[in-house]
Amino acid sequence: MCGFLGGNNTAWDFEAGIDSIAHRGPDGKKICRYQDAALAFARLSVIDLSDRAMQPMDGADDRVHIVFNGEIYGYEQLKRDLSKEYSFRTTSDTEVILNAYLKYGETFVDHIDGMFAIAILDERDGTFRLFRDRAGIKPLYYLYDGKNFAFSSELKGIVQACPAYPFELDYTALYDYLFYQYIPEPKSMYKNVYKLQPAHQLTFDIKEKKILEKKKYWKLHVNTRVSQTRKTKDVQEEFRYLIRKSVKEQMIADVLVGTFLSGGVDSSIVTYEASRINPGIEAFCIGFCNQAFDESRYAKLLTEQYDLNLTARMLSHQDLMDIKGNLKKWYDEPFSDTSAYPTYLVSKLAREKVTVVLTGDGGDELFGGYERYGAFVRQRETLKFKNPKIYKLLLMLHNEYGVPDKKFYDRFKTEIDLYFELMGFGFDGVVSKFAKQWKIDKYYEPRWHFYRYDHKDLPPITRLRYLDFKTYLPGAVLTKVDRASMQVSLEARVPFLSRELMEFAFSLSQEDCCALGELKGCAKYAYQGVLPDEILFRKKMGFAVPSNSLSKELRAKSLYAGVLKNEWPRLYAAYNR
Numbered sequence: 001m002c003g004f005l006g007g008n009n010t011a012w013d014f015e016a017g018i019d020s021i022a023h024r025g026p027d028g029k030k031i032c033r034y035q036d037a038a039l040a041f042a043r044l045s046v047i048d049l050s051d052r053a054m055q056p057m058d059g060a061d062d063r064v065h066i067v068f069n070g071e072i073y074g075y076e077q078l079k080r081d082l083s084k085e086y087s088f089r090t091t092s093d094t095e096v097i098l099n100a101y102l103k104y105g106e107t108f109v110d111h112i113d114g115m116f117a118i119a120i121l122d123e124r125d126g127t128f129r130l131f132r133d134r135a136g137i138k139p140l141y142y143l144y145d146g147k148n149f150a151f152s153s154e155l156k157g158i159v160q161a162c163p164a165y166p167f168e169l170d171y172t173a174l175y176d177y178l179f180y181q182y183i184p185e186p187k188s189m190y191k192n193v194y195k196l197q198p199a200h201q202l203t204f205d206i207k208e209k210k211i212l213e214k215k216k217y218w219k220l221h222v223n224t225r226v227s228q229t230r231k232t233k234d235v236q237e238e239f240r241y242l243i244r245k246s247v248k249e250q251m252i253a254d255v256l257v258g259t260f261l262s263g264g265v266d267s268s269i270v271t272y273e274a275s276r277i278n279p280g281i282e283a284f285c286i287g288f289c290n291q292a293f294d295e296s297r298y299a300k301l302l303t304e305q306y307d308l309n310l311t312a313r314m315l316s317h318q319d320l321m322d323i324k325g326n327l328k329k330w331y332d333e334p335f336s337d338t339s340a341y342p343t344y345l346v347s348k349l350a351r352e353k354v355t356v357v358l359t360g361d362g363g364d365e366l367f368g369g370y371e372r373y374g375a376f377v378r379q380r381e382t383l384k385f386k387n388p389k390i391y392k393l394l395l396m397l398h399n400e401y402g403v404p405d406k407k408f409y410d411r412f413k414t415e416i417d418l419y420f421e422l423m424g425f426g427f428d429g430v431v432s433k434f435a436k437q438w439k440i441d442k443y444y445e446p447r448w449h450f451y452r453y454d455h456k457d458l459p460p461i462t463r464l465r466y467l468d469f470k471t472y473l474p475g476a477v478l479t480k481v482d483r484a485s486m487q488v489s490l491e492a493r494v495p496f497l498s499r500e501l502m503e504f505a506f507s508l509s510q511e512d513c514c515a516l517g518e519l520k521g522c523a524k525y526a527y528q529g530v531l532p533d534e535i536l537f538r539k540k541m542g543f544a545v546p547s548n549s550l551s552k553e554l555r556a557k558s559l560y561a562g563v564l565k566n567e568w569p570r571l572y573a574a575y576n577r
Contacts, residue, residue, distance in 0.1 A: 003022070008150070020156045039055075069116065115138050119151055128149065175431075175440050239522055259284070271302065416451075
């Protein structure tokens with residue numbers, strides 16, 4: 001795990017850039033300048049703690065160089081295969097990636113699984129090659145304006161390394177934020193700065209100063225016909241096998257590994273499987289004094305039955321207020337998920353004892369765990385008309401003038417509009433002030449991010465699972481966990497998002513996924529009799545923060561406006577005029 005930085009201008013301030021993301025790698029830093037490029041690295045030592053595993057790492061002929069953020073799972077077998085042709089100086093997964101690239105070229109990514117952002121400088125053909133993992137667990141930003149090219153693990157790395165660069169706000173990205181409460185990829189808050197999309201690679205020609213190629217290297221196929229030939233029992237057994245395999249692979253480290261244990265289904269499954277491999281494993285949870293938001297009692301229930309050490313902490317209003325104002329520092333861009341605060345606090349708690357944690361993130365998106373999926377199925381049956389133009393017009397009238405009555409315009413709602421409503425996405429009346437101030441074209445459609453992934457022909461819950469996997473998961477959930485955990489130099493691994501589990505999940509029929517009509521039924525019934533029913537079949541709570549623990553601004557109807565006011569006052573000024 002680490003933070004890295006690179007680019008095609010050796011005169012940039014790489015020292016300041018890498019220092020700005022040193023929280024991602026406090027165990028050492030290294031800056032290397034080459035003929036027409038530079039790479040910088042801040043290391044968090046997890047696998048092979050020796051200096052030999054430091055990055056940037058050079059290939060055997062010193063003409064190929066790599067920086068890598070993340071972990072590769074099951075790399076030992078690939079290393080054994082490569083050892084027939086290449087010698088290894090370290091036990092790190094970084095060197096496995098490097099030698100895999102030397103053997104397979106850019107197709108090496110087909111041979112690895114894990115969470116990763118990878119940058120390779122190949123002096124043999126004068127290129128940078130960037131790769132991001134399939135689910136978007138690890139972040140990767142890049143700047144390109146037709147001449148300058150830079151990349152980093154976080155946006156601030158680029159900004160600090162290029163102090164003279166004229167960064168301009170992308171107001172369409174900020175407008176998207178008002179809709180989603182995060183900025184969707186590939187946009188960032190700045191023009192000419194982008195997020196490399198999950199499962200994508202990019203090739204930049206250093207001499208010509210142009211992007212040669214940007215393409216998807218992996219596609220998640222939705223093939224529900226596969227599961228139709230399998231018995232329910234066989235499906236559940238395969239799920240248990242795959243999650244056990246993934247947990248086992250992701251527990252490999254040369255430092256202590258723990259788990260986040262919220263008391264929900266997914267984190268309980270991961271923690272249970274981890275405790276079978278490492279009895280007495282450290283687990284961490286936080287709770288709230290408000291019992292309506294407190295899941296810690298369910299986490300404690302698991303410790304009574306299985307061999308694990310639970311560290312729990314009850315959060316107070318003051319705990320949240322002490323870190324208020326840090327979202328800008330952590331996330332670089334406006335971000336409105338208030339669960340970022342408790343995620344940071346549980347990460348800080350875990351870092352006192354371990355360097356790596358396993359999380360249950362991704363389980364809801366893969367196996368249909370959100371309550372809104374059931375609500376969508378129920379409510380879509382009541383929709384009478386599906387004219388998006390009429391609905392949009394009526395919604396604008398309602399937001400601006402309070403007419404027509406909401407019950408009236410709801411009759412014209414489309415299925416995708418229903419989904420946005422259940423997600424909590426959309427605008428209220430204040431947004432018109434932003435749109436006018438930011439000169440947003442009246443025909444601009446912020447729903448573009450979801451429209452490109454929407455498959456209307458899929459069964460309803462499968463359709464929403466796929467939408468969430470491609471958008472909400474990388475844009476909000478994984479972003480939240482990465483920034484919160486890495487702020488305290490904690491590596492968060494995600495067993496549910498192994499390649500095999502992702503492909504397995506989207507081979508399931510809706511009936512298999514929601515066995516016996518139960519959301520996430522495949523996972524729940526696979527562990528019935530193993531985990532307590534009080535955990536498996538209780539109503540999902542999420543990682544919400546009690547409203548009485550939030551500031552007045554964050555309790556406001558317009559959460560996004562509150563975040564702008566607290567964290568981005570200069571942007572909020574546009575609204576306040």
